[in-house]
Amino acid sequence: MIMESRENVEQMGIIFDMDGVIIDSNPLHIKAWRSVFEKENVFISDDDFSNIVSGTTGDTAIRTLLKRELTQDEVNHFNEAVDAEFRRMLTELNVGPVKGLRNFLERMRSAGHRIVVATSAPTKNVDMVMDKLQLREYFEFIIDRTRVTHGKPHPEIYLKTLEQIAIPDYRCVVFEDSLAGVKSAVGAGLRVIGVTTSHSAVELNAIGASLTIKDFDEVSAEHISTLMSTN
Incomplete structure (x- = not known):
């Protein structure tokens, strides 16, 4: 040492x-984002995650991925959904x-x-x-x-x-x-x-x-x- x-x-x-x-934790984050956005018929590729999502607070990424006008409450809803899914997976997995x-x-x-x-x-x-x-x-x-x-x-x-x-x-x-x-x-x-x-x-x-x-x-x-x- x-x-x-x-x-x-x-x-x-x-x-x-x-x-x-x-x-x-990035593999878990990718899965969490995909899980939430598949319900919106949006597929997030590895490049999308690296270039749009990774390292940001999420607000800009959500607006970019959904390509539509969103209220801040709607953005907050998606952020919270992704974060909750991440925490669920983190609880279950040995990371x-x-x-x-x-x-x-x-x-x-x-x-x-x-x-x-x-x-x-x-x-x-x-x-x-x-x-x-x-x-x-x-x-x-x-x-x-x-x-x-x-x-x-x-x-x-x-x-x-x-x-x-x-x-x-x-x-x-x-x-x-x-x-x-x-x-x-x-x-x-x-x-x-x-x-x-x-x-x-x-x-x-x-x-x-x-x-x-x-x-x-x-x-x-x-x-x-x-x-x-x-x-």
Whole structure:
């Protein structure tokens, strides 16, 4: 195991997206979206999910997929239906954290770094994932969908995270898997490490990820410090 020491280590802000980063939940999300939208005679392809749905709050995706005028109440209904279906499947299936995550969190916490979450997921989904994986203790705070007006790729969620974590942006790094999420973090002036659970390294690098990993066995504090020291 790679060990990180508190000695001579400048505190960093380690910011995580949730779906596709903390938990490889995208297969469940695809099934949930398809289950709800099949009733509307809308088929969601893998490309549709990656390009329209993944990483966003859902409102824009719902309007785009249905291709008709919707009231906000109608949009909320579809969001809630998808989220409820996701939680139902998560309860029934054995889904774990992304490989190496728990050890990485332990190392970052032991080294004195601040660890937080910035996710487009709603509070109920966040609570279920954190409780199911027993990871809540590692995160100082969580900013979810309910805390922002504009979803990813708008940078609002990461700007709010920076304000709350109170560490300079050049001492923070974001782990993201979606194109919208990478754009959001880069738009807030943050360095991004892309996790290739949803998109290829080429795709993530093309929109601003500074580094990509398959899982958390591939990254250490030294990697992050080196990343922060580059222009």
